[in-house]
Amino acid sequence: MSALIRMRLAGLLRGGRILAPAIAVLIVLGVIYGGGPSPAAVAYGYSAAALFPVLAWQTKVLLDTEPDGQRRLARVALGARREALAGLLAATWLGLFVSAVAMVAPWLFRGIETGRGVLSGTLLGVLAHLLAVPPAVAVGALAGRAVTRGVRNGVAVLVVAAVLVVVLGLQGSFAPWLVPPVMATARALNDVEPPPATTLIQLIVWAVLWCAAAFAIYARLRRTRS
Numbered sequence: 571m572s573a574l575i576r577m578r579l580a581g582l583l584r585g586g587r588i589l590a591p592a593i594a595v596l597i598v599l600g601v602i603y604g605g606g607p608s609p610a611a612v613a614y615g616y617s618a619a620a621l622f623p624v625l626a627w628q629t630k631v632l633l634d635t636e637p638d639g640q641r642r643l644a645r646v647a648l649g650a651r652r653e654a655l656a657g658l659l660a661a662t663w664l665g666l667f668v669s670a671v672a673m674v675a676p677w678l679f680r681g682i683e684t685g686r687g688v689l690s691g692t693l694l695g696v697l698a699h700l701l702a703v704p705p706a707v708a709v710g711a712l713a714g715r716a717v718t719r720g721v722r723n724g725v726a727v728l729v730v731a732a733v734l735v736v737v738l739g740l741q742g743s744f745a746p747w748l749v750p751p752v753m754a755t756a757r758a759l760n761d762v763e764p765p766p767a768t769t770l771i772q773l774i775v776w777a778v779l780w781c782a783a784a785f786a787i788y789a790r791l792r793r794t795r796s
Contacts, residue, residue: 629710739754
């Protein structure tokens with residue numbers, strides 16, 4: 571399975587399809603940090619929320635790079651579960667790498683205030699990105715060609731999901747539990763004082779439950795559609 575993960579990542583990089591998401595990441599980071607230094611927690615909270623649709627798109631691009639015939643051969647060789655898991659793990663590793671770049675990049679351009687609370691703010695930023703990567707991978711996987719069976723359907727799923735994450739994630743939403751806590755995390759980190767531990771635990775539990783449901787749906791669809 572590790573060989574399949576490396577092959578999918580290599581296919582994404584060598585085929586050049588990573589360029590569009592990479593450029594989008596640079597644009598997002600440039601917009602967030604181009605206005606001057608910000609408190610670490612606030613900046614990283616917005617960074618995780620803004621990168622969410624890019625990470626989902628990146629996941630879809632990664633999973634769609636492999637031809638259908640090659641994916642079916644991998645499915646026969648490794649089994650359905652391991653083949654699907656290899657794609658998710660490859661997307662997760664890539665998402666974590668992009669998140670690490672997003673955490674380090676603002677320090678190179680003095681985009682983070684270095685005053686009081688920088689350590690706690692940075693740790694909260696790490697948490698914010700960790701809470702964004704798995705849901706983004708889930709959304710990108712559900713928009714992948716192996717599930718939607720077409721480019722048009724996949725793009726529609728991706729766009730609708732990204733819009734709903736923002737709209738239903740707004741404060742006062744009638745059904746915030748339908749989407750991952752990306753916007754809720756950004757709001758929690760927007761305050762001057764660090765959020766209480768109970769709030770962070772609620773966000774973590776919320777993200778875990780949402781991801782469990784999303785990946786369960788993905789596993790079921792992969793069994794019936796591939």
